Amino acid sequence: MRLDVVSIFPDYLAPLDLSLIGKARRDGLLDLRVHDLRDFTHDRHRTVDDTPYGGGAGMVMKPEPWGEALDQLANAADSRPVLIVPGPGGTPFSQAMARELADESHLVFACGRYEGIDERVYEHARKRYDVRVVSLGDYVLNGGEVAVLAIVEAVARLLPGVIGNAASLVEESHEDGLLEYPVYTKPEHWQGLSVPTVLLSGDHGKIAAWRHEQRLQRTAERRPDLLSAPAAASPEQLQISV
């Protein structure tokens, strides 16, 4: 997969050089390139923003640098790329969206700042991209970089070979509509607290049943909305013992 990220703060994306995502890049599983939007300006101040038409507070990102950057990246694409533009008014990002994006061959991320990007950039981009405006959640950030870090990690970890043990992707929160079960490791006793004895039994059937029950209980306690969502709850999943 090819991923391009455009930002006025390219160093904000440095964490993508670390850990499993960084290893995937070094192993050639991920072709991730970060671009400085200011490299697509041509004035001596490398200007990327200006005052909003119609007045109002703050500044708006100018269309020209974005148009030049996105046209150049579209020219480098083998097929129609997906352009993901984080924004507070976007479609909420989800595990389902991560799975869908993981099947794409080329993702381009536009990190806005200030009060946002001139709307004509989205219109122009639709000629060459599948444009998706995506929100990380119902709170306000100062720009798109934090969202891109989260989206890239959620998508990249689904790609073959990125996570060493693909089995660990199966019973994760939101993967099948339930939250994850509690996990324990050595020591067996700590601060007067002990590991649940079922986990020491070696009875894999009992352990699996206990873990499933824990997932149902946790989901009912913390995210009952997931149990009412049509896709999340099969009839047996709703048979929660209390």
Ligand SMILES: N#Cc1c(-c2ccc3ccn(Cc4ccccn4)c3c2)n[nH]c1N
């Ligand atoms: N994803 C996501 C986001 C964002 C986000 C993403 C990109 C930008 C580019 C500028 N701003 C500031 C801003 C504040 C207010 C109104 C418009 N724009 C962003 C905010 N906020 N909250 C989320 N879940």
